Amino acid sequence: MNDLKQYIETHKERFLEELFSLLRIPSVSSKTEHKPDMLKCAERWKELLFAAGCDCAEVHPTEGAPVVYGEKIVNKNAPTVLVYGHYDVMPVEPLELWKTSPFEPTIIDGRIYCRGANDDKGQSFMHAKAFEYLLKNNELTCNVKFMLEGEEEVGSKNLYTFCEQNVEKLKADVILVSDTSMIDSDTPSITVGLRGLTYLEVEVTGPNHDLHSGLFGGAVANPINILCKMVASITDEKNRITIPHFYDDVLTVSNEERALMAKAPFNEEKYKEALDVKELCGEEGFSTIERTGIRPSFDLCGIWGGYTGEGTKTVLPSKAYAKLSMRIVPNQDPDKISALFQQHFEAIAPKCVKVKVTPHHGGNAYVSPIEMPAYKAAEKAFEETYGKMPIPTRSGGSIPIISGFDKILNTKSLLLGFGLEADAIHSPNESYKLEHLFKGIETIVWFYRYFEKKKS
Amino acid sequence: MNDLKQYIETHKERFLEELFSLLRIPSVSSKTEHKPDMLKCAERWKELLFAAGCDCAEVHPTEGAPVVYGEKIVNKNAPTVLVYGHYDVMPVEPLELWKTSPFEPTIIDGRIYCRGANDDKGQSFMHAKAFEYLLKNNELTCNVKFMLEGEEEVGSKNLYTFCEQNVEKLKADVILVSDTSMIDSDTPSITVGLRGLTYLEVEVTGPNHDLHSGLFGGAVANPINILCKMVASITDEKNRITIPHFYDDVLTVSNEERALMAKAPFNEEKYKEALDVKELCGEEGFSTIERTGIRPSFDLCGIWGGYTGEGTKTVLPSKAYAKLSMRIVPNQDPDKISALFQQHFEAIAPKCVKVKVTPHHGGNAYVSPIEMPAYKAAEKAFEETYGKMPIPTRSGGSIPIISGFDKILNTKSLLLGFGLEADAIHSPNESYKLEHLFKGIETIVWFYRYFEKKKS
Numbered sequence: 001m002n003d004l005k006q007y008i009e010t011h012k013e014r015f016l017e018e019l020f021s022l023l024r025i026p027s028v029s030s031k032t033e034h035k036p037d038m039l040k041c042a043e044r045w046k047e048l049l050f051a052a053g054c055d056c057a058e059v060h061p062t063e064g065a066p067v068v069y070g071e072k073i074v075n076k077n078a079p080t081v082l083v084y085g086h087y088d089v090m091p092v093e094p095l096e097l098w099k100t101s102p103f104e105p106t107i108i109d110g111r112i113y114c115r116g117a118n119d120d121k122g123q124s125f126m127h128a129k130a131f132e133y134l135l136k137n138n139e140l141t142c143n144v145k146f147m148l149e150g151e152e153e154v155g156s157k158n159l160y161t162f163c164e165q166n167v168e169k170l171k172a173d174v175i176l177v178s179d180t181s182m183i184d185s186d187t188p189s190i191t192v193g194l195r196g197l198t199y200l201e202v203e204v205t206g207p208n209h210d211l212h213s214g215l216f217g218g219a220v221a222n223p224i225n226i227l228c229k230m231v232a233s234i235t236d237e238k239n240r241i242t243i244p245h246f247y248d249d250v251l252t253v254s255n256e257e258r259a260l261m262a263k264a265p266f267n268e269e270k271y272k273e274a275l276d277v278k279e280l281c282g283e284e285g286f287s288t289i290e291r292t293g294i295r296p297s298f299d300l301c302g303i304w305g306g307y308t309g310e311g312t313k314t315v316l317p318s319k320a321y322a323k324l325s326m327r328i329v330p331n332q333d334p335d336k337i338s339a340l341f342q343q344h345f346e347a348i349a350p351k352c353v354k355v356k357v358t359p360h361h362g363g364n365a366y367v368s369p370i371e372m373p374a375y376k377a378a379e380k381a382f383e384e385t386y387g388k389m390p391i392p393t394r395s396g397g398s399i400p401i402i403s404g405f406d407k408i409l410n411t412k413s414l415l416l417g418f419g420l421e422a423d424a425i426h427s428p429n430e431s432y433k434l435e436h437l438f439k440g441i442e443t444i445v446w447f448y449r450y451f452e453k454k455k456s
Numbered sequence: 457m458n459d460l461k462q463y464i465e466t467h468k469e470r471f472l473e474e475l476f477s478l479l480r481i482p483s484v485s486s487k488t489e490h491k492p493d494m495l496k497c498a499e500r501w502k503e504l505l506f507a508a509g510c511d512c513a514e515v516h517p518t519e520g521a522p523v524v525y526g527e528k529i530v531n532k533n534a535p536t537v538l539v540y541g542h543y544d545v546m547p548v549e550p551l552e553l554w555k556t557s558p559f560e561p562t563i564i565d566g567r568i569y570c571r572g573a574n575d576d577k578g579q580s581f582m583h584a585k586a587f588e589y590l591l592k593n594n595e596l597t598c599n600v601k602f603m604l605e606g607e608e609e610v611g612s613k614n615l616y617t618f619c620e621q622n623v624e625k626l627k628a629d630v631i632l633v634s635d636t637s638m639i640d641s642d643t644p645s646i647t648v649g650l651r652g653l654t655y656l657e658v659e660v661t662g663p664n665h666d667l668h669s670g671l672f673g674g675a676v677a678n679p680i681n682i683l684c685k686m687v688a689s690i691t692d693e694k695n696r697i698t699i700p701h702f703y704d705d706v707l708t709v710s711n712e713e714r715a716l717m718a719k720a721p722f723n724e725e726k727y728k729e730a731l732d733v734k735e736l737c738g739e740e741g742f743s744t745i746e747r748t749g750i751r752p753s754f755d756l757c758g759i760w761g762g763y764t765g766e767g768t769k770t771v772l773p774s775k776a777y778a779k780l781s782m783r784i785v786p787n788q789d790p791d792k793i794s795a796l797f798q799q800h801f802e803a804i805a806p807k808c809v810k811v812k813v814t815p816h817h818g819g820n821a822y823v824s825p826i827e828m829p830a831y832k833a834a835e836k837a838f839e840e841t842y843g844k845m846p847i848p849t850r851s852g853g854s855i856p857i858i859s860g861f862d863k864i865l866n867t868k869s870l871l872l873g874f875g876l877e878a879d880a881i882h883s884p885n886e887s888y889k890l891e892h893l894f895k896g897i898e899t900i901v902w903f904y905r906y907f908e909k910k911k912s
């Protein structure tokens with residue numbers, strides 16, 4: 001066993017206890033009731049950054065959740081790595097589907113089950129431990145800066161401002177981000193593309209109060225019936241989005257690149273089996289990998305209205321609601337898409353109802369250049385730990401701030417993700433493999449070793 | 457002031473206290489947690505029947521909520537009236553829309569606000585007080601039987617059995633039911649038609665667990681998207697129901713009857729104003745009164761799925777649900793309609809999802825003959841209290857057991873309703889006008905006076 005593996009083995013229990021201390025804090029950014037938990041989690045990160053060896057570590061208040069910043073400057077002329085991660089997590093509902101307590105990390109069959117175990121407490125924590133190892137072994141030849149925010153899951157609004165106000169402080173040669181997945185435990189991959197996002201909420205109002213569905217049914221517009229008709233019409237029979245001008249800015253991906261994408265290992269039967277679906281469903285003319293990687297999508301993330309309790313209630317409700325997201329691709333602008341949706345939704349609303357559209361957060365898509373030194377260093381790092389070169393892939397997910405970094409800080413990001421689809425992030429029973437946690441730390445250490453060489 | 461008005465005036469406070477004692481019991485039949493309240497409410501009714509002067513009053517256990525039965529036999533050869541009512545109420549959600557506590561009767565501006573104030577505790581209570589008056593004043597020349605059930609809002613399943621087992625006991629010349637509305641406070645009306653009902657619940661399952669809407673969105677069927685498309689297709693652009701054979705058994709109403717219906721006072725502008733809607737919406741080719749009176753309808757009574765909490769959550773959920781009701785008209789069979797819906801819904805489900813259809817309760821439509829003596833007596837009774845003849849109307853609501861009475865007991869029902877649309881039954885802030893409560897008692901007393909004459 002080499003020194004690195006030995007170090008991880010020796011400090012395993014402490015590593016887990018440190019990570020668990022973050023996981024136990026229910027830092028759900030979308031719920032105001034968790035505001036105190038956001039500060040608690042930021043403070044805990046500050047302690048962990050000091051403990052890992054940072055010269056300074058600070059909790060910066062913002063208008064929302066605070067930003068944690070820490071750094072170790074070894075040499076003003078050495079290359080600088082900015083590590084970005086987020087300590088906020090998704091809501092845990094539906095609670096009844098969790099097999100363990102969502103904020104009590106529990107190890108079962110080599111996996112840590114907990115909200116945030118992967119996304120992104122587990123993945124960002126690996127960077128602190130890789131940094132600790134390099135520093136303790138006098139191997140750190142890069143300057144390292146850490147920036148952890150608490151609003152990634154709700155659009156990073158205040159991190160944009162923080163970046164704008166701290167361009168000099170955040171200066172770096174590359175931004176390292178572990179918040180994505182790899183193909184499988186034996187197939188390392190680096191995410192080179194991310195979709196962007198537009199998230200909106202709609203409210204449809206029929207009569208001004210709930211009505212008896214017998215006395216009024218058939219004569220007065222039912223807002224649930226109308227909402228369903230309206231959202232149903234947003235996609236056509238080819239599963240294309242019907243909003244006028246929606247596809248105007250979509251970059252066409254070349255046949256060459258599509259051919260390359262088709263070479264990534266993908267077993268459709270296994271994919272369907274894991275989800276227990278008989279058939280997949282998506283835009284006509286594109287493969288599954290293309291549908292999530294290079295094409296936009298429209299998903300209802302939530303819907304509610306009327307009586308949803310036990311048994312029956314014959315009611316024609318006053319209101320119906322939906323939350324929806326559109327994943328967008330390179331060159332589509334989230335604000336423009338949001339406005340197009342709003343305009344369209346208002347235009348298709350029949351006169352018998354009132355509609356209200358509330359845009360939530362959004363973010364641009366991102367494409368990472370595979371020619372940059374950091375990418376080459378990451379390739380070699382994966383080769384050291386996995387014995388094979390990582391495959392460049394495009395993820396359907398979104399990390400809106402990544403394109404913001406590019407614009408505000410003029411710095412490219414490298415998406416060094418160690419998650420798996422099976423980790424069920426954003427879902428009940430989120431988990432993270434211990435094997436990936438430890439191999440991730442190793443790979444990051446190797447990244448620094450090669451990155452320094454590449455740069456100098 | 458005549459004796460009858462004087463009696464009501466003198467005993468007003470006691471009447472209200474008695475009614476309030478029923479209203480305070482949260483007898484929500486669709487929720488199992490309220491099982492003890494059903495028994496409590498039945499026992500309270502039994503006490504009130506004894507107090508009003510019944511010779512016997514019993515609480516009959518059933519497999520569900522108990523049936524209360526009481527009677528006063530004055531003369532075996534005299535005509536017999538069976539009073540039917542229900543002591544169960546609708547759920548009270550959404551709670552936040554109530555301006556008063558839903559189970560604490562509160563009088564504001566001449567109205568009692570409380571769940572059940574009208575439907576049907578308030579309306580059925582009038583019968584006990586009219587009976588009390590007639591008995592105390594030695595005016596009762598009919599036999600009176602009372603039957604109060606606790607499952608009307610959930611389909612009266614066990615009352616069918618109770619009726620089948622007690623055909624002799626329940627023998628009567630007419631069944632009196634106050635569970636409907638009149639046109640307005642100055643325009644008495646008698647409901648001569650009721651729609652039937654079919655109520656179902658559907659569940660659409662996409663993937664076997666909630667997914668990240670970025671990683672999977674666009675490639676895996678979203679059950680909310682699919683549910684919306686499926687239910688949206690149940691009605692067409694003319695607001696007709698698209699289920700094959702749905703209209704096969706609908707009785708065509710003659711142009712003569714439609715012309716008569718068109719004469720009932722109806723102010724569309726006021727109707728829209730009261731509901732705060734710009735336009736009405738219903739089946740092409742029919743008026744508003746026809747749409748609720750003689751045509752079937754399809755309403756989503758509830759829908760839910762995915763994330764419905766505060767803020768945002770980007771999720772592609774595993775399941776989506778809806779509760780829906782179809783109001784049916786004379787000659788349509790609820791079981792047949794339920795089966796047609798199920799068959800159709802399963803047939804239109806795309807292969808990328810699984811669907812489950814659960815039928816709830818149903819009931820036939822009903823048409824009451826206006827030639828029967830009880831109807832004529834009721835006409836005269838209204839004339840006494842309101843100074844004008846009541847208008848025969850058709851209601852869009854359903855009281856499934858009414859057609860059951862016809863079949864099992866071979867007895868016609870007379871729908872002597874004193875509610876108003878403004879009473880918001882089934883909705884938050886249900887209320888009942890004190891004026892209607894007291895005028896209702898008067899009218900019922902007059903009904904007995906004329907009914908006895910008609911019969912003898």
